[in-house]
Amino acid sequence: MKFKALLLIIIISAIVLSYLPKSEQQLFHAVGGFVRDSDGNGINNVVVYIKNLDKNITKTAITQTGEQGKGAYTTLFLENEFDWGDTLYVEAKKGALYGNNSTVFIDTG
Numbered sequence: 301m302k303f304k305a306l307l308l309i310i311i312i313s314a315i316v317l318s319y320l321p322k323s324e325q326q327l328f329h330a331v332g333g334f335v336r337d338s339d340g341n342g343i344n345n346v347v348v349y350i351k352n353l354d355k356n357i358t359k360t361a362i363t364q365t366g367e368q369g370k371g372a373y374t375t376l377f378l379e380n381e382f383d384w385g386d387t388l389y390v391e392a393k394k395g396a397l398y399g400n401n402s403t404v405f406i407d408t409g
Contacts (some may be wrong), residue, residue: 329382332374335363335392335399342371346394350375353402354386363392 335346344365351358361373382405391400 327379328376329379329405330374330376331359331388332372333390334371335373336371343394344370346371346373346392348373349391349393351389351391352377352382352386352405353389354383355381357381
């Protein structure tokens with residue numbers, strides 16, 4: 301795929317928040333999504349920064365390679381690193397390419 305820095309826009313799809321049930325061993329929540337180009341294709345090896353703006357905590361992920369996980373990323377937030385309703389800001393960077401998005405932690409469980 302040809303990358304044209306001025307024409308290519310990295311978009312971050314809606315962030316999916318997977319609620320993991322509370323237990324003594326599972327006190328975290330997974331946050332993930334996809335990084336895609338303007339044609340909707342997943343982009344591999346993109347650095348993704350996920351920041352909780354309310355708590356000033358930043359996590360870093362790199363999008364997966366391979367056809368099944370192409371452009372996908374996941375990171376974990378500990379239970380004390382967020383509250384429902386906190387705002388997440390997500391940035392994706394690869395060379396001169398850049399995209400961002402924001403959303404709110406929601407309980408999907």
